[in-house]
């Protein structure tokens with residue numbers, strides 16, 4: 188699968204694609220620093236916040252996509268079955284109380 192065939196694919200398929208591209212671009216040439224990789228997700232979310240502050244909706248959508256791409260790359264690199272993990276956590280969340288027992 189290449190980048191032109193991603194619509195309608197599963198999260199795990201997208202994870203494999205995002206990771207393949209990241210490997211091709213050299214982001215996994217040496218052992219990946221997990222903390223750095225997680226903070227790069229945060230930087231994409233911060234970029235989305237800045238786009239929101241500028242009311243740049245196109246850039247906001249792109250930065251949200253960047254955030255997912257970074258997370259899906261990480262899942263691919265770490266061998267995480269993200270579909271299974273989301274399913275398991277959603278079932279756990281479904282049993283939690285309103286607002287998970289907190290005020291917000």
Ligand SMILES: [Mg+2]
Pocket residue numbers: 231234249250253
């Ligand atoms: Mg970005």
